[in-house]
Every structure is written in C-alpha cells, then in structure tokens.
Amino acid sequence: MDVPDQSPAQRAGAEDRVWTVPNAITLLRLLLVPVFAVLIFTERDVAALVVLVVAGASDWLDGVVARRFAQTSRLGRALDPAADRLYIFVTLIALAWREIVPWWLVLLIAGREVLLAALVPVLVRHGRHRPLPVHLAGKAGTFALMYAFPLLLIANAPGALGTVAWTLGWACALWGVGLYWFAGLVYVEQTVRIVRADRVARASGGRA
Template identity: 75%
Template sequence: MGTETSQADPTGRAGEPVERVWTVPNVISGLRLLLVPVFGALVFTHQDLAALVVLVVAGVSDWVDGVIARTFDQTSRLGQLLDPAADRLYIFVTLVGLAWREFLPWWLVLVIVARDLLLASLFPLLRRHGYGPLPVHLAGKAGTFALMYAFPLLLLAGMPGTVGTLAWTFGWACALWGVGLYWFAAFVYVEQVARIVRADRA
C-alpha cells in the first residue's frame, strides 16, 4: 500500500528512489497487477470464494513487497508507481463489482473515485514544479488497508445467517473508516502541494 515510498522528505526530493526495474518488489507488484482482471472476472461472475482468495493473496503480496523493499533497499521509481496503481485498481474493481451486485451503494464508489481523481489532478502541478509523487502518508496507507479489509467482509455479507450479518457490520465499519482516512490523507496531500507551490514562488 504505497510501502515503497520514503517519508523522509514531504517534498519528495530527498532520499528519492533510484531508477531500477528488475527488483523483487517490482516483480511482485507486476504479478499483482496481472491478477486484477482475474479478480474482476471472479467478482462479476459471483465466484466469491475464489475472488476472496485472490484478494487475500494480493493483500499479502503487497505487504511482502514492501518489507522486501525496505529490508533490502530495493526501492525504485517504478515501484512507487506500480504499488499504489495495483492498490487503486483492486479497490476500483471491487467497488464497481460490489455496487453492480448491489452490495454497495454507488455513492460510495463516487466518493472514493473522486478522491483519486483529485490526487491525479495534482500530478501535473507537481511535475511542473520539478517534483515526483509525494511520499505516501500513514493515513493514506491506513485507509487503503481498511478498505482492503472491508471488501472481503462485504463479499461474505451475502452469506445467510450470523456470518453474513457480522460480515456486513464489520465490513461497513471498515469501509467508512477507510473512506474517512482516505480523504484525510487527500487533504494532507493537497496541503503539501500548496506548500510546494508557495515555496517555489517565494
């Protein structure tokens, strides 16, 4: 969940990762991206158990590539792009799939997608001022984790009886908590970009 990005400098210039492609974390992130269409097909064809397994594998691999990147100093610019891209795609596919199956309301999809569109709109401004992607904020990582926990639970919410009821309750709790952290992190990013622009103009 964005675990490869250094947080040493909020401007993104100090401690920048080098230009490396063939690292273990990048290979893991690439394989996780390849599983996105598989996961989407499983969700849309109501193969929830198999989709749940893929989602768990993706989540574990996300954690593993972050540990490897930090432990063996294998951070890279490509990793900065692949890791969050995979997270966003899994979140988007899950949201659309669950909303299409009426497990989630479409307004929740719009709230989460709007946040990512807001951050995407900041990238050209950062590049214009000579900066790459901003360091991943702890709140953003926590929000992504919460959402990734929410989705398997919401997939299980369709089960009858106590299991489905508990999954629906805890799934929605994680989803709302994740959305709140997601947007809090977005406001932090906006403030950082504003500070960068002010500093460069000064």
C-alpha cells in the same frame, strides 16, 4: 543479513532499477487484477477472495523484501499504490454493480482520486516530477478498504456470519473512506506548500 552502506551515487542508481524482486511481486499482483475482476463480476466469490488474499499477502511481501534487501525504487513506489487502487476500484465497481454497496460510495472514493490526479499537473508545473510521499493515513485507509470489501462479500452469507460481516465491513469501509480523504487533504496541503515555495524561489531569483 545486513545490507552494506551505499554511496549517494549507488543509492541514486538503485532508485532507477526496474528489475527487482519487489517490482516482480508487484507486477504479479497487477497481472492478477483481470483474473480477480472476472471472478468477482461472475460471482465466484470464494475464488475472488482467495485471489484478494494472495494480492494482500504479496503487497506485504514486496514491502518486506524491498526494505530488507535495499531494493526500493521509484518504479516500485509508483506501481505499489497503483495496484492497490486497481483492486479497490475493481472490487468497488463490482459490488456496486451487484447492488451490494451503493454507487455513492464509488463516487466518494473516485472523487478523491480525481482530486489527486488534478494535483499532478500543478506539481509538475512547479518542479515536482516525482510522486508525493505516501501518507500513513492513506496507507491505513487502503488497508481498511481492502479489509472492508471481502467482508461485504461475506455479508451475503445467511445468519449471524452475514450480519457480523456486514457490520464490520461497513465499519471498515467508512473508516477507510475517512482516512482516504484525510490523506487526500494532506496531499493538497503539501501541494500548496510546494507551489508557495516555488513561487518564493522564483521571486527571489528574479530579484537577484
């Protein structure tokens, strides 16, 4: 089905929509976060993995629906990465608490989020009131981490399965952290450009 072309006014109104199918799917994914947290902290790993698979599938599905039926929105662009981050942190903290991964991995990923949070007031002060566009490296890093954590859970299995899962899990985790930080540095560079452009614009306005 082809989505008809929209006027600029229609597109602007569509961007402000809240009640869309993709947003409903993302909301469902967010509601599953506490369920997932209880399961993984109580070591019901099979059920936790099922919830994680459902969450991953819903992440893919809401993107497909949003693009196919022109239902992208500002709220969706904010909620979608927020949901991904929640799953990553819940899983990461649970794995560290269960001594499956070291705490330095938690700090490494949390440090990147602290860096991004510090950019928000800078961007707002210089006229940027919407999130920076999600970089491909950030998406790839999130994807790698979402693969890594289930594999690290399976690494507790005895024999060859556990060994292979441990190796692949750590490969995905380290690759994901690298991409995560690369994307973070890209966001810093984008912020610097926005700040410089705003200062130039203000200076030009002051001389006019």
